Amino acid sequence: MGQLMGFLNIEKKNQKERKTVERVLDWNEYKIPLAESEAKEQAARCMDCGIPYCQIGTTINRGTTGCPIHNLIPEWNDLVYHGLWKEAYDRLAKTNNFPEFTSKACPAPCEGSCTAGFVSSPVSIKSIERAIIDRAFDEGWVVPKPPKRRTGKKVAVIGSGPAGLACADQLNKVGHEVTVFERSDRPGGLLMYGIPSMKIEKDVVDRRIHLLEEEGIIFKTNVDVGKTISVQSLKESFDAVVLCTGAGKHREVTIEGRDLKGISPAMEYLIASNRHQLYGEPLQPDYDAKDKHIIVIGGGDTGEDCVATAIRQGCKSVVQFGKHGKLPEQRTEKNPWPQHPNVFSVDYAYEEAEDVLGKDPREYYVETKKFIGDEVNHVSNLITGSFKKDQDDESAQKTWKADLVLIAIGFQGAEDKIFEDFEVSRDSSGRVIDADTRGYQTSQEGIFAAGDARRGASLIVWAIEEGRKAAAAVDLYLDKKLSLLH
Ligand SMILES: Cc1cc2nc3c(=O)[nH]c(=O)nc-3n(C[C@H](O)[C@H](O)[C@H](O)COP(=O)(O)OP(=O)(O)OC[C@H]3O[C@@H](n4cnc5c(N)ncnc54)[C@H](O)[C@@H]3O)c2cc1C
Ligand code: SF4
Structure with missing residues (x-):
């Protein structure tokens, strides 16, 4: 449980930041991770408070409360405090497919609902998460783990943002053969070309893609589904399809002069x-x-x-x-x-x-x-x-x-064409209508949707959660078994 009264006696410290005047001269990450000893000290502030709101992951008042992927935060805080880094990584990897992305760019709703924050400053959860995953990569604990058996079922995931990647990762882990189709020339979705490298450097995205490839996931880039390859041929070649195409339709201003250059x-x-x-x-x-x-x-x-x-x-x-x-x-x-x-x-x-x-x-x-x-x-x-x-x-x-x-006035949801091609029902705001109570399967049998395409423009951590849940729904559909359900 950390150090008794640690949250009162130890001052909160987050990841540090490079000096502004220096960092604006390059495109490298602006944050500096905590040193190992600092992360341990910060973990000592977690009192394992009995009702860990930090991990509830829900929406209250239209805002995210707690960690949407339900990271086992008090558990890994305690393990870090006791110097059990490998065990902390194992706990983190249970719920988070990509801590290297969230620990850099997540707005950390976990900290907003940390109980220590009620009377003092919240525990530095995101910085501790960063220390765990950095250590795991440094120690060589993050290695490809291809599944021991294959089910013979084939799944197409369309879109390679965090939702598509998490969905593919989960399905591959239980032995389904997964192919990810990506319109762009490089996988990663907004992690690659949207979010600037000051927040997430691109070699960090590539590193994860290579791991997923080594685990057996096939990536096909420069494939615009519905154009380069027909929806019909995908339906014929795969047992299930997951639409993780993001919410790329941007909102416009329609005032005088909009057609000017610049x-x-x-x-x-x-x-x-x-x-x-x-x-x-x-x-x-x-x-x-x-x-x-x-x-x-x-x-x-x-x-x-x-x-x-x-x-x-x-x-x-x-x-x-x-x-x-x-x-x-x-x-x-x-x-x-x-x-x-x-x-x-x-x-x-x-x-x-x-x-x-x-x-x-x-x-x-x-x-x-x-x-x-x-x-x-x-x-x-x-x-x-x-x-x-x-x-x-x-x-x-x-x-x-x-x-x-x-x-930059926001997004209007998913692009229409692919949903029209798959004949998926949506509501008046363009959101996919789930066909069953478990969600994620659309009105078309065997066609699922996840991430920003389903919930509207959101966060990396929600996209990971959606990808994981959609994978569980696909697995249930394919195998009629509960192996991936939370
Ligand atoms: C500028 C910017 C900064 C952001 N910063 C943060 C941040 O700091 N922290 C945070 O938590 N969130 C941030 N977000 C939000 C976050 O990036 C998204 O919520 C998340 O990436 C959504 O994941 P996704 O997988 O659903 O979709 P995306 O990441 O959008 O990926 C969708 C992919 O589908 C592909 N695709 C679309 N149609 C087709 C098709 N027909 N065929 C093949 N491929 C197709 C697209 O090319 C794209 O690669 C940011 C968003 C933006 C725009
Ligand atoms: S993923 Fe985000 S919300 Fe969850 S523990 Fe990490 S920083 Fe907090």
Whole structure:
């Protein structure tokens, strides 16, 4: 149970961060893992509190409370405290297929609901998870473990993001033959081309893909299912199909001037930047922020990654428009523990903007009204109003200089075509309607769905959970056995 009263006597420490002014000069990870002794000390703060809300993994008030994959957090905290690292890794691997991704980029809803956080600071769960998985790779404990027998059943997984990878991993473990089809030229989904390398370096993604390949999973890249290969041929060749195609349909702004040059969806910008770093592909001018004034429309995490990317590209200034107000410094009565705390924080990109450009880039309640173009039809300015109800239009109106505008106002769910091709029923917002009470099987027999494609744009950890649950449902469908059910 850690050290008696450890949560009161030991100060919380998270993974450290590289200095902002240094890290913006490269594209490497911005975090520095805790030293082994520090991780042990932090694990001593866990009191194994009897009702570990940290691992409940549910949704309260539309926010995630506790770890969605139900990581056995108090157990591995205690093992780390006692220096039993291999045992801690074995516990972690039971519930989390890819701790190397979550321990770098998860927003750690586990910590938001940690009982220690009720009276003191929560246990540094994510940093301890990182220490365990780093140690496991360093020690050579993470090795390919191909299944001992094959069932002869074949499953096609479409999409290789965290949902598709977790689903493939689980199904392969129990002996089904899994082929993952990926439209892109490299597997990983948003882990590879969406999330910037400052958060997850790409060799970390490749390392896991190679392990999965060595375990027997087949990856077929550059295959756009429904185009390169027909849905009918997949149905004929496989016993089950899992759609893990993500929620790539981006939300648009439809205001005057949208057709001007220099205005792009955030994902196009982030993917172009990632590919530029990975392969040296030339950056088109509208994806290059160097010496430009950048406006990011949308106050969420994708917008934040655009801010960090623009800073690294050498922008002159960057402003991020949010629709809502600034979050409170402390939890409000409507957001009590153990809910994830909706409080103001200065995340990596904002720290960088403050230190390098002298200003937090966030502006609140900003409503974009109109884009203005120059003589060559390129965006040059932007006119905004306010979403604040008590502010009249005229006094709220503001003009901003803009050489490049990035639209990051969220996603509208999965692309329609593949779901139409498979004739899968969806609701009015495009979400898949589960055909049975266990979920994950669609209205079509043998066709399953998981991850962002099923639940809407979310988190890596939810995608892993969805992939695992869908695999359990597929396994049940194929073998009529409960081997993978939680
Ligand atoms: C910019 C950005 C930053 C993010 N940062 C974080 C973060 O820090 N932490 C966090 O927890 N979450 C983050 N997320 C969210 C997280 O990345 C997603 O929730 C997660 O990747 C969803 O996984 P998925 O497997 O469902 O889909 P995806 O990762 O989107 O993968 C879907 C895959 O399906 C492929 N595909 C689609 N259609 C076809 C087809 N017809 N044929 C073949 N392949 C197809 C796509 O090419 C893609 O590779 C971020 C998201 C974005 C956009
Ligand atoms: S996966 Fe995320 S929520 Fe779960 S323990 Fe790790 S950091 Fe916490």
